[in-house]
Amino acid sequence: MCRLFALTASEPVSPMHAIRALDVMREGHDGSGVGLFLSDFGGPLAAFKDKPILSGICTREGLRRLDAAMEDWGFTPLWELPITPQGPRPRWTPERDVYVLRVYDMPAHIAALPQQERELALVRTRLELRHMGLENEDIIVFSFWPDAAMIKEIGDPLQVGEYLGVERDELLCRTILAQGRQNTNYAINLYACHPFFIQGISTMTNGENTAFVPIRDFLMNQGVPGYEGYNSDSEVFTHILHYTLKVLGLPLEAYKHIITPLKDHELENHPQKAFLARLKQLCRRMIIDGPNCVIGAIPGGTMFMVQDSKKLRPGVVGGRPGLFAFSSEICGLDFAIPDRDRSKDVQPMHLDTVIVGPSRQEVTVCRQTQPLPLHS
Amino acid sequence: MSANTAASPSQLSIKDLPWQIQWREERCTLCGACTSVCPVGAIRLGVFRKREIHAHPSLSTRPKTTWSIRYGIQQCTEPHRACVGCATCTLVCPNDAIMPMHSDEKDKLRMHRNIGGQARTRGGRRNDNESVLDRIKFIRISMLTDPALDAGRHEFDLRTLLGRVLPPQEGVRAALDGGWVPPVREIYPLMIGSMSFGALSPNMWEGLQMGVAYLNEELGMPVRICTGEGGVPPRLLRSRFLKYVILQIASGYFGWDEIIHAIPHMKEDPCAVEIKYGQGAKPGDGGLLMWHKVNQLIAAIRGVPPGVSLPSPPTHQTKYSIEEAVAKMIQSMSMAWGFRVPVYPKISGTTTATSVLNNLTRNPYAAALAIDGEDGGTGAAYNVSMDHMGAPIASNIRDCYLTLCALGKQNEIPLIAGGGIGKNGNLAANAAALIMLGASAVQIGKYAMQAAAGCVGSESDRCNICNIGKCPKGITSQDPRLYRRLDPEKVAERLVDLFVSFDTELKKIVAPLGRSTSLPIGMSDAIGINDKDAADRLQIRYVV
Ligand code: SF4
Numbered sequence: 001m002c003r004l005f006a007l008t009a010s011e012p013v014s015p016m017h018a019i020r021a022l023d024v025m026r027e028g029h030d031g032s033g034v035g036l037f038l039s040d041f042g043g044p045l046a047a048f049k050d051k052p053i054l055s056g057i058c059t060r061e062g063l064r065r066l067d068a069a070m071e072d073w074g075f076t077p078l079w080e081l082p083i084t085p086q087g088p089r090p091r092w093t094p095e096r097d098v099y100v101l102r103v104y105d106m107p108a109h110i111a112a113l114p115q116q117e118r119e120l121a122l123v124r125t126r127l128e129l130r131h132m133g134l135e136n137e138d139i140i141v142f143s144f145w146p147d148a149a150m151i152k153e154i155g156d157p158l159q160v161g162e163y164l165g166v167e168r169d170e171l172l173c174r175t176i177l178a179q180g181r182q183n184t185n186y187a188i189n190l191y192a193c194h195p196f197f198i199q200g201i202s203t204m205t206n207g208e209n210t211a212f213v214p215i216r217d218f219l220m221n222q223g224v225p226g227y228e229g230y231n232s233d234s235e236v237f238t239h240i241l242h243y244t245l246k247v248l249g250l251p252l253e254a255y256k257h258i259i260t261p262l263k264d265h266e267l268e269n270h271p272q273k274a275f276l277a278r279l280k281q282l283c284r285r286m287i288i289d290g291p292n293c294v295i296g297a298i299p300g301g302t303m304f305m306v307q308d309s310k311k312l313r314p315g316v317v318g319g320r321p322g323l324f325a326f327s328s329e330i331c332g333l334d335f336a337i338p339d340r341d342r343s344k345d346v347q348p349m350h351l352d353t354v355i356v357g358p359s360r361q362e363v364t365v366c367r368q369t370q371p372l373p374l375h376s
Numbered sequence: 377m378s379a380n381t382a383a384s385p386s387q388l389s390i391k392d393l394p395w396q397i398q399w400r401e402e403r404c405t406l407c408g409a410c411t412s413v414c415p416v417g418a419i420r421l422g423v424f425r426k427r428e429i430h431a432h433p434s435l436s437t438r439p440k441t442t443w444s445i446r447y448g449i450q451q452c453t454e455p456h457r458a459c460v461g462c463a464t465c466t467l468v469c470p471n472d473a474i475m476p477m478h479s480d481e482k483d484k485l486r487m488h489r490n491i492g493g494q495a496r497t498r499g500g501r502r503n504d505n506e507s508v509l510d511r512i513k514f515i516r517i518s519m520l521t522d523p524a525l526d527a528g529r530h531e532f533d534l535r536t537l538l539g540r541v542l543p544p545q546e547g548v549r550a551a552l553d554g555g556w557v558p559p560v561r562e563i564y565p566l567m568i569g570s571m572s573f574g575a576l577s578p579n580m581w582e583g584l585q586m587g588v589a590y591l592n593e594e595l596g597m598p599v600r601i602c603t604g605e606g607g608v609p610p611r612l613l614r615s616r617f618l619k620y621v622i623l624q625i626a627s628g629y630f631g632w633d634e635i636i637h638a639i640p641h642m643k644e645d646p647c648a649v650e651i652k653y654g655q656g657a658k659p660g661d662g663g664l665l666m667w668h669k670v671n672q673l674i675a676a677i678r679g680v681p682p683g684v685s686l687p688s689p690p691t692h693q694t695k696y697s698i699e700e701a702v703a704k705m706i707q708s709m710s711m712a713w714g715f716r717v718p719v720y721p722k723i724s725g726t727t728t729a730t731s732v733l734n735n736l737t738r739n740p741y742a743a744a745l746a747i748d749g750e751d752g753g754t755g756a757a758y759n760v761s762m763d764h765m766g767a768p769i770a771s772n773i774r775d776c777y778l779t780l781c782a783l784g785k786q787n788e789i790p791l792i793a794g795g796g797i798g799k800n801g802n803l804a805a806n807a808a809a810l811i812m813l814g815a816s817a818v819q820i821g822k823y824a825m826q827a828a829a830g831c832v833g834s835e836s837d838r839c840n841i842c843n844i845g846k847c848p849k850g851i852t853s854q855d856p857r858l859y860r861r862l863d864p865e866k867v868a869e870r871l872v873d874l875f876v877s878f879d880t881e882l883k884k885i886v887a888p889l890g891r892s893t894s895l896p897i898g899m900s901d902a903i904g905i906n907d908k909d910a911a912d913r914l915q916i917r918y919v920v
C-alpha cells in the first residue's frame with residue numbers, strides 16, 4: 001500500500017522534509033516511485049504567483065515540439081528551474097532527457113479572460129500537450145497552473161529526491177503533497193502516479209478503489225475537460241473533488257457527502273436531511289467503496305484528509321500552529337513534527353473531513369452530521 | 377387401434393408423445409387419485425384382457441388357455457390429452473406407482489398441436505435451457521487491499537433507485553432553489569415483475585402481496601411488486617400497502633376505471649406506474665386472458681363481462697410513434713398523481729431498445745426503462761412467439777447502459793432487466809451479472825412462481841398449461857377447486873425465504889468484490905465469461 005505525507009506550513013519548507021518523512025514509513029512503500037505536488041512557493045517562484053508553471057518530463061525531441069507548440073499558442077517562457085540529476089541514478093529510475101519546471105507568461109487573449117475561462121484555457125493547454133506527448137511518448141505533463149508544480153519519478157523516494165536535487169531554495173513552499181508508491185503493476189506509467197492534478201486541485205490516495213469503473217464511466221462522459229486518463233483508479237478521487245467544487249459549486253465539506261454519503265439512520269437527525277438525501281441520490285454514481293484514505297489540497301491553501309466510510313486505511317493529522325502534517329502513519333508525523341502536542345493528533349473517523357485552512361493555525365474536524373455551509 | 381384399420385395422420389403412439397407415463401402395476405392399488413387429478417385427462421382407468429397359456433412339459437398333456445381381466449392405468453394419445461409431465465399424478469399417488477418420463481427423442485406431438493388450424497398456445501417461457509447469464513463469472517476478487525469484506529458482518533446498502541435522477545448539477549440547483557425534482561424511490565433491486573390478477577389465482581396474488589408486505593414492514597426490505605394488467609382489488613387500492621405496488625397500465629386498460637376512481641381515496645401513492653408496451657415472452661402481442669379464466673371476480677375487477685377472452689391490443693391505441701405515445705402516457709399518468717409517482721415504460725427486448733432509451737433521455741418525466749428479454753415468462757401466448765421472438769436481455773441491457781454512459785446519463789434513467797433471471801436456479805448470480813452489466817434492478821416472475829408456489833413448469837416444456845386455467849398447483853387457475861390447493865400464507869412465507877436468501881447470496885457476491893456501500897451497477901470489470909465472442913459483445917473480460 002502506498003504511503004502518503006503532506007505538509008502545510010506558514011513558512012516555506014523544503015519538499016525534502018516530506019520525502020524524508022515518507023522514508024520513515026518505507027515499510028509501506030516499495031521504493032517504486034515518488035510524486036510531489038508543491039504549491040504556495042516561497043523562493044523566486046513567489047514573484048510569479050499568477051503565472052502558470054509547466055511541470056513534466058520530455059525527451060529532447062519532445063521538448064522541441066513542446067516549445068514550438070507553446071510558442072505557437074502564445075505562451076512565453078519567463079523563468080525556468082533547471083533540474084540536473086546529480087549522483088548515481090537510483091535503481092529503476094530511467095534516464096530522462098529533460099525535467100521541465102518552467103514559468104510561462106500567458107498570451108494576452110488568455111490573460112484577459114474571466115477567471116473561469118482562463119482556468120479552462122490553462123487546463124486545455126495542459127491536455128493538448130499531454131495528448132501531443134502520448135503520440136510519440138516524448139512529452140509527459142503533470143500540471144500547468146499558477147503557483148503549482150509537480151515532480152514525479154520512478155525509484156526510491158529518498159534517492160530520487162537527492163538525485164533530482166529537490167532540496168533547494170527555489171522549491172521551498174507552503175503546501176506539499178508527497179506520495180511513496182507501492183507498485184502494483186510492472187509497467188510503471190507516470191500518469192498513474194499520485195498526486196493527481198486538475199485546475200488547481202490535487203489529491204493523493206492509498207488503497208484500492210473498488211468502484212472505479214462505474215465512477216470512471218460516469219466522469220469520462222460529463223464533458224468536463226481533463227476527466228480523462230484514469231491510468232490509476234485513484235485519479236477519480238481528484239476529479240470527484242473537482243466536480244464537487246467546480247461543477248456543483250459545493251464547498252469542500254460536501255466532498256465527503258458525495259463519496260461516502262450518510263446512511264439513512266445517520267441522515268435522520270441532520271438539519272439538511274432533505275438536501276443531503278437528494279444529493280445522495282444525485283451523486284450515487286460517485287459513491288466510493290474504499291478502502292481509501294484521501295489527502296488533498298485545494299486552491300487558496302486548504303489541505304484536508306478523508307477516509308472511506310468503512311475506515312480501512314490509516315491516516316493521522318497533527319502539528320502545531322504554523323506547521324501541520326497529514327500522514328499515513330504516526331511515525332511519519334513524529335519524524336516531521338516531533339515538537340507538537342500529540343494529544344491533539346486527529347485520526348479521522350468515517351464521517352470526518354479533517355481540514356487545515358490557509359491560516360495554518362488549527363486542525364478542524366468537520367463531521368458529516370454537522371450542517372453544511374450551503375448558499376443557494 | 378387394431379392392426380387392420382387405417383391410421384389417421386394424427387394418430388400418435390405413446391412413443392410419439394413428449395412424456396410417457398410409467399406405471400408400476402405391482403405398487404398400484406387402483407385408488408384412482410392420479411386419474412382424477414390429472415389436469416389434462418392424460419390418463420384413465422384401463423381394462424386389460426390377458427390370455428395365458430399353460431403348457432405342460434410332457435407332450436402327452438394338452439396345453440390350456442385361460443383369460444383374465446386386469447385393471448390399470450392407461451395413457452391417452454389424443455393430442456389434446458397428451459401428458460404434460462406435470463407429475464401431479466406422482467404427487468398424489470400414495471404408493472409411488474406412477475411417474476411421467478421425458479421421451480428420449482423429440483416428440484412428434486409438436487407437429488400435431490394445431491388440430492383445427494389452431495396454432496399452439498401455452499404458458500411458461502422459451503423452451504431453451506441455455507442461459508448466457510449462467511456463464512458469467514465474478515472474477516475481480518478484492519485481494520489487493522485487505523481485509524476483504526465480510527458478507528455476514530459488514531453493513532450493506534444494496535438498494536437501488538427507481539425514478540428519474542437528474543444530472544447532479546441540475547439536481548443540486550433544483551434542491552437548493554426549491555425547484556421540482558422528479559420522484560425517486562429507494563427500492564430493493566430484485567422486483568416482482570408484472571403478473572396480473574387473473575393470470576394468477578386469487579390465492580397466489582394474495583400470497584405474493586402478503587409476502588411483500590411482510591418483507592417491507594417486518595424485515596425492512598423495500599421489495600416492490602408490479603400488478604400486471606388486470607386491475608387491483610379495491611381494498612388494496614385503498615390500503616397503506618399500495619405504496620409497495622407498481623400499477624401497470626397496458627393497452628387493454630383493464631381495471632383502470634376502478635383505479636382512477638379510487639385515486640381520491642388512496643391513503644398512499646403507489647410506488648410507480650409501469651406502462652407496458654411489450655413483453656419478452658410475446659413481443660408484438662398484447663396481454664391475453666383466455667375465457668376459461670374470466671370468472672365473476674376477475675370480470676368485476678377488470679370491468680368486463682365474464683366468460684369472454686380478454687386480449688389486449690398489441691399497441692396502445694394512441695400510438696403514432698413510441699416517442700409520442702410514451703411521452704403522452706407518461707405525462708397523463710404523472711399528472712394523475714400530481715407528479716409524485718415515477719412513471720416508466722416497459723418494452724420487450726429488441727435491437728431498437730437503445731432508440732427508445734434515447735427518446736426517454738429527452739423526456740424529463742421518464743422515470744426508468746424496463747426491458748423484458750426473450751426468456752421472459754407469460755400466462756398465455758403463442759408458442760412461436762415464446763420460442764422465437766425477442767432479443768436476449770444481456771446484450772440489450774449492456775447496449776442500453778453503454779448508451780447512457782456515452783450520454784453522460786448513466787443511471788439517470790434506471791434500467792430494469794427482466795426475462796429468464798434465475799431460470800436455471802441461479803437467481804442471485806444472474807441478477808448480479810445483469811446489475812454489473814448495467815441494470816439498476818431486475819424483475820422476476822416465473823422464478824417467484826416456482827420458488828414461492830411450487831410451479832413445476834420448465835424450459836423442457838413441462839406443464840406450461842397456465843393458459844387453460846387448469847394449473848395443477850392452483851397458481852394460474854381461477855377454479856376454486858384448484859386454487860384452494862395453494863395456501864396464501866405459505867406462498868408469503870416462501871416469498872420471504874426467497875428474498876432473504878437472495879439477499880445473503882447477493883452479499884456473498886458483492887462482498888468479495890469489495891463492494892458494500894452502493895449497488896455495483898455497471899461494475900463491468902468484476903465480470904468475465906469463457907466465450908470470446910460473448911466477452912467482446914458485452915465488453916467484459918474473456919476468461920478461461
Ligand atoms: S404427469 Fe400430469 S399430465 Fe401427465 S398424467 Fe400425470 S397428472 Fe396427468
Ligand code: SF4
Nearest residue numbers: 831833839840842847
Ligand atoms: S404449475 Fe401452474 S403455473 Fe406452473 S407451469 Fe404448470 S400451469 Fe403454469
